[in-house]
Amino acid sequence: MKKLLMVLLAGAAAAGCHTGTNTAKTPNTALANLFNSYYEDRMQLFPLEATFNGDNRYNDQLPVDFTDSYRAKLKTFFQRYQDSIGQYKRDELSENDQVSYDIFTYEMKTSLDGLQFHDNYMPANQFWGLTLTLGQLGSGEGAQPFKTVQDYDMWLKRAAGFSAWTDSAIAYFGKGIADSTVLPRTLVVKVIPQMDAMVTPDATKSIFYGPIAKMPATFSDADKKRLTDAYVQLIKTQLVPAYLKLGTYLKTQYLPHARSTSGISAIPNGDKYYAYLAHYWTTTNKQPEDIYNTGLSEVKRIRGLMDSVKTAVHFNGSLDSFFQYMKTNPLFTPYKTPKEVLDAFHSIHARMTPNLAKMFGRTPKTPFEIRQTEAFRAASASAEYNQGSPDGTRPGIFYVPIVDATKFNTTSGMESLFLHEAIPGHHYQISLTQENNDLPKFRRFLGYGAYQEGWALYCESLGKELGLYTDPYQYMGALGDEMHRAVRLVVDVAIHTKGMTREEAIKYMMENEPISEDGATAEIERYMAIPGQALSYKIGALKIRELRNKYEQQLGAKFKLSAFHDEFLKDGAMPLDVIEKKMDAWAAKQ
Structure with missing residues (x-):
C-alpha cells in the first residue's frame, strides 16, 4: 500500500525548549504545541494528504510539489522542525513523548536526506502519481468529498490547477532527459495509454463527470445547472487537453529518451539513491x-x-x-x-x-x-x-x-x-x-x-x-x-x-x-x-514475528496474543527500531 509521508513544517518553534526538570515525566505541552504546529503546517504544504486525512480545508488546492522551488520550501520546513525538536532532551520526556520524539527526529532526518536526490525529474509513472490520483479524487468515489455545493466548487478550483501541474511535469521530465534521470522505456509505454484513457470527446462519459451524475437532489436547480455546465467546461477545456498534451509529449518526445535499463542504478547517483x-x-x-x-x-x-x-x-x-x-x-x-x-x-x-x-x-x-x-x-x-x-x-x-x-x-x-x-x-x-x-x-x-x-x-x-x-x-x-x-x-x-x-x-x-x-x-x-x-x-513481517516469538518465550503463561496485537497497533506506525523499543518496554511490564 502507498505510504503517504507525514510530518513536516511548523510555524512555531514551540513555546519553549526543554523544561529543564521534567522529573514527573508528565506530557510536555510545549512539545505538543510543536507537534501540532508541524501537522498544521504540513497540511498546508501537502493539501492532497490533508484530503486523504479527512481534513477538508485545502480541498481546492493542487500545488506542483515536485518543482525545485517547492522542494526548497520543503527543505526549509523540515530543517526548521529538526532544529526545533533538537532543543528538547529526550530523557526528560514522558514515555509517550519519547516515542513521539524518536519518530519525529527520524522523520525530519529521513525527509531531508531524500531531498538531495532528483526523483522529481520523474514526476509520474504507471503505478503512482497525480495523473492517476486525480481520477480517483475527481470520480466522486474517492477521498475528495462531494456532498455540498461548496465541495463541488472546491473541486473545480483544485482540478483547474492540473494543467499547470502537467506543464511542469513536462518541464521536469525534460530536465530528467538532460540529466539522464529518466524512466525505463517499458514503463513509459504503460503510462501513455493511461493518459489516452482520460481523453474523452464526450464530457459526460469522463470519469470526472461522476460527481455530476451523483449530484445530491437537495441542490437548487440553479446550482445543479451551474455546476453541470462548469464541470463539462472543466473536462472539455482543461482536463482533457492537459492529459492529451502530457500523453502526446510522453509518446513523441520522452519515449525516445527513455532508458533500456531496468534498475535505478542506471541513473546518476542511482546506487546511493x-x-x-x-x-x-x-x-x-x-x-x-x-x-x-x-x-x-x-x-x-x-x-x-x-x-x-x-x-x-x-x-x-x-x-x-x-x-x-x-x-x-x-x-x-x-x-x-x-x-x-x-x-x-x-x-x-x-x-x-x-x-x-x-x-x-x-x-x-x-x-x-x-x-x-x-x-x-x-x-x-x-x-x-x-x-x-x-x-x-x-x-x-x-x-x-x-x-x-x-x-x-x-x-x-x-x-x-x-x-x-x-x-x-x-x-x-x-x-x-x-x-x-x-x-x-x-x-x-x-x-x-x-x-x-x-x-x-x-x-x-x-x-x-x-x-x-x-x-x-x-x-x-x-x-x-x-x-x-x-x-x-x-x-x-x-x-x-x-x-x-x-x-x-x-x-x-x-x-x-x-x-x-x-x-x-x-x-x-x-x-x-x-x-x-x-x-x-x-x-516488517519478519520483525513482528520475531517480537511475538521473543515475548511468548519470555512471558510464558503471561503472554496474551490479543494484548500483544493491541499494544503493537495502539500507538500507530513507527520505524521498526522504535516499535521494538516500545514493545520491549511493554513486555517488561507484563
Whole structure:
C-alpha cells in the first residue's frame, strides 16, 4: 500500500525548549504545541494528504510539489522542525513523548536526506502519481468529498490547477532527459495509454463527470445547472487537453529518451539513491546485500512448504507444473460476474469474524467496504486498501481489480489477500491509529511501509488461527503470497543493484510462485517504478514475528496474543527500531 509521508513544517518553534526538570515525566505541552504546529503546517504544504486525512480545508488546492522551488520550501520546513525538536532532551520526556520524539527526529532526518536526490525529474509513472490520483479524487468515489455545493466548487478550483501541474511535469521530465534521470522505456509505454484513457470527446462519459451524475437532489436547480455546465467546461477545456498534451509529449518526445535499463542504478547517483530507498522503506539500516540474502533463504524455506502442500493433495509432478495446474484448471475460475468475486470476499470476512475477538481486544469504529476497482485503472492496479476518514464519514475501502471475472482465480490467495489488505490488516492498523485521539496528529496519520506492510503481511500468517486456510489450495495461495514477498527481496535488490533485467526478474518470479506472466510483468514493473518499496513487507513481517516469538518465550503463561496485537497497533506506525523499543518496554511490564 502507498505510504503517504507525514510530518513536516511548523510555524512555531514551540513555546519553549526543554523544561529543564521534567522529573514527573508528565506530557510536555510545549512539545505538543510543536507537534501540532508541524501537522498544521504540513497540511498546508501537502493539501492532497490533508484530503486523504479527512481534513477538508485545502480541498481546492493542487500545488506542483515536485518543482525545485517547492522542494526548497520543503527543505526549509523540515530543517526548521529538526532544529526545533533538537532543543528538547529526550530523557526528560514522558514515555509517550519519547516515542513521539524518536519518530519525529527520524522523520525530519529521513525527509531531508531524500531531498538531495532528483526523483522529481520523474514526476509520474504507471503505478503512482497525480495523473492517476486525480481520477480517483475527481470520480466522486474517492477521498475528495462531494456532498455540498461548496465541495463541488472546491473541486473545480483544485482540478483547474492540473494543467499547470502537467506543464511542469513536462518541464521536469525534460530536465530528467538532460540529466539522464529518466524512466525505463517499458514503463513509459504503460503510462501513455493511461493518459489516452482520460481523453474523452464526450464530457459526460469522463470519469470526472461522476460527481455530476451523483449530484445530491437537495441542490437548487440553479446550482445543479451551474455546476453541470462548469464541470463539462472543466473536462472539455482543461482536463482533457492537459492529459492529451502530457500523453502526446510522453509518446513523441520522452519515449525516445527513455532508458533500456531496468534498475535505478542506471541513473546518476542511482546506487546511493537505492541505498537511501532501502533505508526509507524498511526503516532499518540493513544493507541491500543482507536483504537480498534474507530473500534467498526465505524463498528456499517457503518452497519446502509448497512442496508439502503439493504432496498432501497427491499432485504428481514438479512444483512448476503444480503452479500451472492451479493457473489453468477451470475448477479455480468459477466466477461469472464481478459481484460473485466480491461476494466471495464477503464470505471470507464472515467466516473469520468469530475468531477475531480472541485475537484483538480493540477493533476500529471506522466502517469498512469491499469495492471493485474503477475500470480506468483496473488493468494496472493491484488490490489495495484506501483509508477511511477518522470521523467515520468515509469508510475504509478494500479495492479489488476485476478486469474479467471469468479469469479471476481462487487460488490467487483470496483469503490471505483479505487478511492483508482488509481485516485485520490495513483496515485495523490504519483505522485504530486514526481513531486514537491520544496521539499527536502527526502520528495518527503517519505511514511507514515496514510497519504497515509488515503488519499486513504478518496478518496473512494468522489465517489458520482465524479459521481460514482449511482448503489446501487457499493455503497454497497464502504460501504463494508469502513467497511473493520473499521473491520481492531478491528481485528488487537484484534489479536495482545487480543488473538483473526486467525479463530475468519476471522469469525468476514465475519459477518460484504461481503467477501469470501478465501478473509477474505488472509486479516487476512496479518495482522498477518505485524502487525499494517492495522490501518493506517481508522485512516488517519478519520483525513482528520475531517480537511475538521473543515475548511468548519470555512471558510464558503471561503472554496474551490479543494484548500483544493491541499494544503493537495502539500507538500507530513507527520505524521498526522504535516499535521494538516500545514493545520491549511493554513486555517488561507484563
